[in-house]
Amino acid sequence: MEIRIYLDEQRQLVEERLARYMLEPIGVFSQHIEAMRYSLFAGGKRIRPILCLAGAAAINSSENTRNLAMPVACAFEFIHTYSLIHDDLPAMDDDDLRRGKPTNHTVFGEAAAILAGDGLLTLAFELVSGPAATGIADKSRLRLIHTIAGAAGSLGMVGGQSLDMIHAGEQIGYDELRHIHQSKTGALITASVVCGGIVAGADEKQERALKAYGDNIGLAFQIVDDLLDIMATTAELGKSAGSDIKSDKVTYPSLFGVETSHTMAKEAVQEAVAALAPFDRQADPLRALAHYIVDRKK
Numbered sequence: 001m002e003i004r005i006y007l008d009e010q011r012q013l014v015e016e017r018l019a020r021y022m023l024e025p026i027g028v029f030s031q032h033i034e035a036m037r038y039s040l041f042a043g044g045k046r047i048r049p050i051l052c053l054a055g056a057a058a059i060n061s062s063e064n065t066r067n068l069a070m071p072v073a074c075a076f077e078f079i080h081t082y083s084l085i086h087d088d089l090p091a092m093d094d095d096d097l098r099r100g101k102p103t104n105h106t107v108f109g110e111a112a113a114i115l116a117g118d119g120l121l122t123l124a125f126e127l128v129s130g131p132a133a134t135g136i137a138d139k140s141r142l143r144l145i146h147t148i149a150g151a152a153g154s155l156g157m158v159g160g161q162s163l164d165m166i167h168a169g170e171q172i173g174y175d176e177l178r179h180i181h182q183s184k185t186g187a188l189i190t191a192s193v194v195c196g197g198i199v200a201g202a203d204e205k206q207e208r209a210l211k212a213y214g215d216n217i218g219l220a221f222q223i224v225d226d227l228l229d230i231m232a233t234t235a236e237l238g239k240s241a242g243s244d245i246k247s248d249k250v251t252y253p254s255l256f257g258v259e260t261s262h263t264m265a266k267e268a269v270q271e272a273v274a275a276l277a278p279f280d281r282q283a284d285p286l287r288a289l290a291h292y293i294v295d296r297k298k
């Protein structure tokens with residue numbers, strides 16, 4: 001399958017739904033909603049929603065199942081966007097740019113950015129528990145909410161971010177690094193695939209396979225993110241020698257070198273694809289996405 005065409009199509013479908021589910025900037029809360037919309041529509045790759053849709057399609061590739069999975073897929077993008085807004089705040093990474101645009105707090109101010117993140121996180125749960133997702137059986141919806149909350153919360157993304165903050169500037173080892181990334185970025189990625197499966201009625205074995213796939217692409221995603229960071233920094237340094245590199249940050253390349261990190265990412269992708277053995281051709285989008293994750297350039 002041609003992954004670029006597939007990604008463009010899926011992204012388009014996700015964009016339409018995000019526009020439908022996102023609040024309109026009208027009424028007394030319009031300023032707050034503008035701040036949420038600014039980051040939600042700032043040009044993300046929509047990887048998590050696409051993974052959710054592909055996870056559902058691996059079990060059932062009907063249009064009906066895809067439609068059922070849409071609100072869940074979009075909930076992941078709401079949560080991901082919230083995490084980026086908060087991650088960029090002065091109290092966290094203190095970044096001025098995200099996806100080449102001024103970060104939320106530099107445009108709307110710190111308080112508004114915190115609230116935009118809070119609003120997006122909350123809206124995700126409103127979406128999955130509300131009218132947009134009534135086609136999903138209540139029992140499954142409860143499991144979805146539980147799975148999403150677990151991945152986003154203190155034993156998942158928030159916990160991982162907290163560990164990352166606590167260990168900032170320390171020379172941590174591989175176990176800690178792996179643990180931080182598994183929770184900070186891996187948990188939400190895994191949950192998006194698994195939740196797609198839950199919507200489509202995956203059995204226990206299929207869910208386990210989707211989880212193993214998600215865990216491995218989560219790892220590959222993070223290693224590649226570290227490698228892309230290095231490439232971007234090197235390019236930047238080429239342009240303006242003397243720029244500051246955040247050398248205090250432990251990453252896969254800083255622990256293992258560029259070459260080995262790349263090999264590790266490729267091995268994780270192989271593991272991810274191997275985990276999909278119980279599935280037929282319907283899981284081809286998941287297979288293609290796994291390869292895309294190591295080959296991507298941004």
Ligand code: GRG
Nearest residue numbers: 044045046047083086087157158161184185225
């Ligand atoms: C503040 C609670 C809280 C959590 C923040 C995810 C996260 C935790 C911080 C992001 C820091 C970061 C850059 C991590 C590396 C992996 C990652 C999440 C990259 C960005 O995800 P993409 O590439 O982004 O899917 P786009 O822009 O395409 O949406």
